[in-house]
Amino acid sequence: MSSGTPRAVGAVVLGVAMLAGIGWCAEAEDGAPGTTGTPQSSQVDPGGPVSSSSSIPPAPPAPDAGGAAEPVPPAAPPADPSGDPQVIAAKVALPQLEVKGRAPRTGYDRDLFGQAWTDDVSVEFGHNGCDTRNDILKRDLTDLTFRPGTRDCVVLTGVLEGPYTGERIEFTRGQDTSSEVQIDHVVALSDAWQKGAQQLTEEQRRDLANDPLNLMAVAGWANQQKGDGDTATWLPPRREFRCSYVSRQVLVKERYGLWVTAAERDAMDRILAGC
Template identity: 65%
Template sequence: MIVVAFVALAPGGRDESDALTAEGLTSAPRSWTPTPTGPVTPTWRSGESSAAPTWRPSATPTTAAPGSAVSPALATLATLPVKGRAPKTGYDRALFGSAWTDDVTVALGRNGCDTRNDILKRDLIDISLVPATRDCTVRTGTLNDVYTGRTIFFRRGTDTSAAVQIDHVVALSDAWQKGARQLDEQTRRNLANDPRNLQAVDGPTNQGKGDADAATWLPPNRAYQCTYVSRQIEVKAAYGLWVTPEEHDAMTRVLSDC
């Protein structure tokens, strides 16, 4: 495995790399696993406090096993509306709330820590914390990057935090052009901070993605492409977004090869 040291990057002017401060928690690594689509508000297990959402990512930050979740993803893809991309007119990152706000009703929301640090906690290993921050600021950690397959060292700082960025799996401007314009402000805020739609990744790779959809960009790590596309489908279904014909065909090709 290639080990990549952190580098200084200039944050890009795009929604996926806003607010490169490194606030966070600490825990063992986590990864996304598909969940049933439906309401975007969290639910709770019987007998638990309503303050504790049931969302619990799986314990291994690796790619999905061959064939896992592919059939459900294809079935869900078949339910998504297919139509052209609407104009980007009127898009503004601020329409999705302030970057990494904790004031959301999705999993990990209103837990006292900003979303960026919640995702750093979930996706990094060997984390150290900044003292006296209520366990809410990640100082250092290691990312096993699912987009590139590389190992990246993270250190919080003005010149180093951008080495690890939080990607919106479904880019916010892409979402705006495919239905998010019609969502209310709270739902857009949820979309921008939903753990299902967020992944800590290599900074330069995230910058290269921009606001592309699956028709024009996929993670260079081919072993993660099935999971990546499945995540996009889950998010789009949960928030009532559509796909373009080209995007639909690209997603179908990826999932058919899994």
């Protein structure tokens, strides 16, 4: 064999070895970014950056730890279908009234609520120079005439559309006619006495007896029929007025801290629910 033959064989061996090395390197780099090989792992470090070429969407930004969540405004309360401010107020006040049994009537006297129709009170119309009865007649009657020289205080005639009965009454002051229109205590004083008024001061009882919220000009016979009944025992014959009547009772009892019996509370709730 010539001397050139070993050199040729050696060159072939070296070339094969180099080609084998290149193939080994290519296998080792399979799966590296930018290659067409299959990745060795599909896991992504959640804490690390995400490549723009990745198909996994970026995580949403974390909320600002220093900022407060935006408050959700409360739902507006449903509108009261009655639209009457007194009815709306009474519906709110009724659940707040204390419920207790009726106390004994022992010790009750009309004089404990002050002189009848006194002007010496702290409520509306108080100290205006006119007694309470005439104040309420002026408020509730129409087509009024007054006794001369009384600065339009003493009502001589007028017309009442009876709230309890719906009847039209032509009022004329006089010994035999004045009683046709009477001033009703919506919360009767005797009822008030048995439901907390015993604990009121003399001034508070005087205000209660002359508070325009607790007074209404009504047909005399209806006032006599009512007596000292509460909502559980008497309601105006005119159904259209019952919402207003019961609302006044609730608001008077709230104003003066009077309680209601369970039967009275249930009757009030039933009437107001239908208003």
